[in-house]
Amino acid sequence: MSSTQISQPPTGAAPVNPPPQPKRHRLRTTVIFLVAVAVVAFFIWRIITANDQANKKAAQQAAAMANRAVPVQVVTVQQKQMPIYVTALGTVTPYYTVTVKARVTGELTRVNFTEGQEVKQGEELMTIDPRPYQATLDQARGQLARDQAQLHDAEAEYNRYKALYDQGVVSKEQLDTMQANFGNYQGAIKADQAAIDADALNVTYCHITSPINGRVGLRLVDPGNIITANTTNLIVVNQFQPIAVVFTVPEDQLFRIFEKMRGSKSLQAEAFDRSDTEHIASGQLLTADNQIDTTTGTNKLKAVFQNTDEVLFPNQFVNIHLILEQRPNAITVPSAAIQHGTEGDFVWVVKPDKTVAIQQVKVDLTEGTTTILDGGVSQGTSVVTDGADKLRAGMKVDARSATRNKPAQQQSESNNGMMGQ
Template identity: 40%
Template sequence: MRRKLLLAVVGMVAGISGAHFVLGTDSFDPVSSAAPIPVVPPVPVAEASVTKQDVPIELDGLGRVQAFNTVTVRTQVEGQIQRIVFNQGQTVQQGDLLVTIDPRIYQAKLEQDQATLARDQAHLANAQANLNRYKPLEHSGYATDQQVDTQQAMIDQLQASIKGDQAVIDQDQVELGYTKITAPISGVTGFRLVDEGNVVHPTDANGLVTIAQIQPIAVLFTLPQSALPDIQRQMASAGTAGLRVEAWSQDGATRLDTGKLETLDNTVDAASGTITLRADFPNAQKLLWPGEFVEARLVLRVQQDGLTVPAAVVQRGPDGAFAWVVRPDATVAPQPIQVAQMVRGTALVTAGLTAGQTVVSDGQYGLQPGDTVAARSPADTKDAPLMNAQTDQLGIQP
């Protein structure tokens, strides 16, 4: 065993000596043979500036458009429809003729009652003439007091009958007027529920047509009950001018109209913890339609000279919101910030940033404090997208 160990040591020494003989004593330099240190390139990012501008403080809620007034037009007399004047979906004004009902039976009844009135008026004239004859004879004793009183009572009776006849005639004229059905309000007609030739009755369930008033129009929307105190304070401050409400399409791309907050519901919904609000809009372009769902934006106030950044600047971490600030030497550092609201791609920052600072708006994925960054223009990112959390989820690694 000792002999084998001795031979192994001798062989190792001989191998080292041979290597030293081949390479030479002066050819080995440990400093020059070390690998070069790699240079880390700057991280490509998109940059934005912190700007100062007036920012409206808004509350967004899902709303549904509701007609200002809705009326179901019904007939008040029975009869056959002679003519339908309106078209479905037509805009009508209050008092416009919509439907005519056969008036002949009501015209005949009116004429009959007018004849009864004329007859009673003739009887009254004759009774009055007889009374005028009896009064001179009463003084001379040729007519008794009873005859005069009886004649006077007959006159009073006929006068009462004439008043009743006139009341019946007035009723006949009203019923005759009901054969011409007019629009009770201005608005847009819906689908026609009857056709010409149909016999209609006042007790029909569906009516003839519905009319919806859409100018002005209302929007009902809900907001969390936690916003109620702030809303009430701002309503009191606004006074008669009211708070502005904007109606936007559901995708938030198109503003449909601008109106005013009208009122709050008198009860908070206990099931959802929300309060319902109503806003009125002039709807001059008729872009709001009853039953339509919209995004309602209540403008509480305007923040003067607010600090704003693109919404993509705001990042979320364990300690809350922060932004990557670009230093003058092109290195980055995370900066905690406070965000009041994020609306339509813009964040209102209340603390942590100052106007004019440069921040990273895209490419934050993989950034470390002290990293050097290089700004890329939007045109440069079309073929090579910047690294962020979304691109990492798609499989693009930095």
């Protein structure tokens, strides 16, 4: 049996050391570390460079924006005649309005108008069957004829008895009886004539006519219906030319209005649409109510418009400008141009070099969308009406003309035209 023998180092021999680490392993670690540092440094450099470029671009854009002209809308200051007026909300009402009713009872046989038609006073609108009333009229005329014959006979009897009485043949009592009989028939004749007149009037009432010049509305009853006298509404007729507008003003304004009415006797009234932007018609103040409404503290006024083109319609809501005076040579700007600051009211003025500057102004009063100034700017100066919130003093602007406010322009032209007539 064989055995494996392991040799042992001899006692007292020197120990064996492991081989040393190679130098290239340490070099590889150093290279990897340097590459990682380079990559991180590269990314940091890119981020810093990108931020610098972004900041530079933003600065360039800011500089470009600072040098770029701001678009604004401008108008020129005007010097013109300016109306001073009181505004009020009014309702258009017909100058005359009539609800037509039948004055006799009967069957409606004919309608002689078209709904919405213009009619003249006295023009026949509807017809009620006149035959029953015509028969009654003929009967009254027959009664008159009979009573006239009896009157003629009674008169002859009275004349005979009077002659006999003068001869002493008949008594006074008999003569008085004949005279009374003759008087009865005279009274009967008058009663018959009154009945004829009443029956003839009923026949006339069967022909329903327009009481005024105006326009008819929708018919309320169709032919074939039985009409009841003084009860059934048949048609409404409204007068459009002229037409009225009733409006209310606060009692505090009445003194000014009455003072102007006493002075000029007539005040001009301008009607505008519901939005108070479009001029509709011109008229004159007619009168004021004789009492103030204590619940609202207002008074009703009435203005009349010729309405030749029929632009005003009953129950239409309109804004009324009651002109109290005309102020000549007023310096005016749109109210949108007025700005408010700590030092008072001001406007942005556009200079000839297309830059803007602040100009302090003094506001006299505001009428609608137009403001009257008492100083600060002169006629022809360009002021900003839109875009003022982006402006700073000295900034360049791209000025574009804006339309003057429409109501003030139209009203001024209308007033100037009427003043020149």
